[in-house]
Amino acid sequence: MKMRRIAAAASTASLALIATVAWSTGEGRATFLEPGQMKWSDAPPVLPPGAQLTVLQGDPSKAGPFVMRLKVPGNYKVAPHWHSKDENLTVVSGTFYLAEGEKADTKHAHALKAGAFHYLPAETRHYAYSKGPAIVQVHGEGPFDITYVNPADDPSKSAKK
Numbered sequence: 677m678k679m680r681r682i683a684a685a686a687s688t689a690s691l692a693l694i695a696t697v698a699w700s701t702g703e704g705r706a707t708f709l710e711p712g713q714m715k716w717s718d719a720p721p722v723l724p725p726g727a728q729l730t731v732l733q734g735d736p737s738k739a740g741p742f743v744m745r746l747k748v749p750g751n752y753k754v755a756p757h758w759h760s761k762d763e764n765l766t767v768v769s770g771t772f773y774l775a776e777g778e779k780a781d782t783k784h785a786h787a788l789k790a791g792a793f794h795y796l797p798a799e800t801r802h803y804a805y806s807k808g809p810a811i812v813q814v815h816g817e818g819p820f821d822i823t824y825v826n827p828a829d830d831p832s833k834s835a836k837k
Contacts, residue, residue, distance in 0.1 A: 707733060716747060721832035722822050726752055732813075736820040743815040748772075753805040755829035756780055757822050763796045763814060770810030776802045778825045801825055 709732060719727035727748045734742030745768065756778050765774070767788045774794055775785040780803045788794060796802055814820070824830045 714745070719746065722830065724752065724754060724831050734818065736818050738818050740818055741815070742818050742820065743813065744820075745811055745813045747811045748806045748809065750806060750808045752810075753780070754803060756801055756803040756825040757829075758799050758801050758825070759796070760821050760823070761798050761817050761819075763794075763798075764816050765794045765796075766813045766815075767792045767794075768811040768813050770806065770808055772804060772806055772810045772812050774802060774804045776800060780805075 714730040714732070716728040716730045718725075719729040723729075723746075727746055729747070730745050732743040732745065734740055736742040736744055765772075765788075767790050769790050771790075772788050772792075773782070773785040774788060775781065776796075777784065778801045782805070785805070786794075827833065
């Protein structure tokens with residue numbers, strides 16, 4: 677249990693770094709954000725290298741609502757994991773593959789094309805991958821965290837070695 681708390685804290689801290697480049701609109705103000713205004717940065721180390729992330733609203737590392745987008749290259753894989761809060765995901769472009777389970781098995785994945793929506797209750801074990809480039813939008817209540825089913829799959833741990 678202690679390791680899960682440490683992993684959750686590490687992933688939340690990683691997302692806090694991304695939130696510092698978020699589009700700042702001020703509390704309670706309308707936001708209009710064109711694609712060229714989005715500030716993309718490398719995704720935090722808790723995600724496999726190669727992805728980029730932009731925060732559109734809120735701060736995923738803190739309590740409260742947030743909206744962020746993840747841009748992944750082709751052949752991108754996120755090992756089986758779970759989140760402590762509900763996850764809402766919309767595919768903005770490309771095709772993103774998702775499936776539930778503690779072991780990645782591509783024959784059970786759902787191919788979600790641009791416009792598709794996916795909801796996962798908190799603590800649901802799942803995995804994701806892409807065959808080509810894709811952008812997904814994630815929104816929910818923070819803090820957003822990622823806990824890998826197999827701690828050895830956590831890229832932030834292998835990056836420290």
